[in-house]
Amino acid sequence: MNAAERRGLWLGFLGVAIFALTLxxxxLSVGTPEAPLMSGVFVALGRAAVAAALSAVFLLATRAPLPRREDWWPLVLTSAGVVFGFPLFTSVxxxxxEAVHASVIVGVLPLATALVGALLHRQRPSAGFWACAILGSALVVAFALLRSGPGVQLHLADVLLLLAMACAAVGYAYGARLSQRMRAEHVICWALVIATPLTLPLAWWTRPAVALPASAWWGFAYVSLFSMWIGFFAWYRGLALGGTVRVSQVQLVQPFMSMLFAVPLLGERLDLVTLGFALGVIxxxxLGRRMPVRPAARSAPSLSPAMEPR
Structure with a gap:
């Protein structure tokens, strides 16, 4: 492993540590069914609107060039994944x-990110990789069914979390690809800015109409400043330096960190069943990350540098 890859892994870990507090x-911001606070729609779109304002200032201050014509569509896909999809589905x-429960559901995100990255860069995952992907997904679904109560059904919240995971994987992969030819900070900033015509009016329309406790606003401030903005500076730069497939495995620690944060912040309980499923998913x-992922054709040199061996 060279110096760039090591730096990429450390930046990836910093990004994951920031993201671990997101759930x-x-x-803390949306509350519970018994004590609701902010709406999930406001938290998702409001945090994007706040981060977009900061992004506009940052882009002007750094004299960021306009994205090239071929970069606009990947930027739209990045925005759809990490500005709209993941925040909206998770916030609702x-x-x-509970955050402990949700941490298990999104525990397969590293594998999903690696899978999307492999497909995006025209690589061919092995049968072992697919087997691990299916087993990990099955564990997540089994956990969700076990926690759903009587009857065999997935809770709507679990379905939303699975959709959020898929959106994040797409946004991470396309954002990492863009970070090969744009500054990593500019990638998330442009993704936020182009979403402003939707996020700003919808956030204003869904804003809280009643007074809320300070803790709800502190939670909102964190996801706006760190989860939606600063965390991506480190994360996309780490993916660009170390490669999407390699650095995405740093996300293995995110479920555990989220669980540990949830206990003191929210007073949640970490039981052995939840811990066991989390360990199983991880x-x-x-194992899936160790399975070979080969180029799909002889045109491997055309792959993004982030996916090439270093």
């Missing part, structure tokens, strides 16, 4: 599930 802080879901992800 607990979102829960977090009112109905084990499948870890």
């Amino acid at each position: 607990p802080m979102t829960r 879901a977090m009112r109905y599930v 084990a499948t992800v870890f």
Whole structure:
């Protein structure tokens, strides 16, 4: 492993540490069904609007060039994944599930990110990789069914969390690809700015109409400044330096960190069943990351540098 890859892994870990607080802080903002606070839609779109304002200032201050014509569509996909999809689905879901529970559901995100990255860069995952992906997904669904109560059904919140995971994987992969030819900070800033015509009016329309406790606003401030903005500076730069497939495995620690943060912040309980499923999901992800992922054709040199061996 060279110096760039090591730096990429450390930046990836910093990004993951910031993201690990996202679920607990979102829960702090939206409240519970018994004591609702902010709406999930406002938290998702409001945090994007706040981060977009900061992004506009940053782009002007750094004299960022306009994205090239071929970069606009990947930017739209990045925005759809990490500005709209993941924040919206998680924010709505977090009112109905505890952060500890949600951490298990999104535990397969590293594998999903690696899979999307492999497909995007025209690589061919092995049968072992697919087996681990299926096993990890099955564990997540089994956990959700176990926690859903009587009857065999997935809670709507679990479905939303799975959709959020898919959106994040797409946004991470396309953002990492863009970070090869743009500054990593500019990638998330442009993704936020182009979404402003939707996020700003919708956030204003769904803003809270009643006074809320300070803790809800502190949670909102964190997801706006750190989860939606600063965390991506480190994360996309880490993916660009170390490669999407390699650095995405740093996300293995995110479920555990989210759980540990949720206990003191929200007073949640970490039981052995939840811990066992989290370990099982992380084990499948870890094994899947070690399975070979080969180029799909002889045109491998055209792959993005982030996916090439260093």
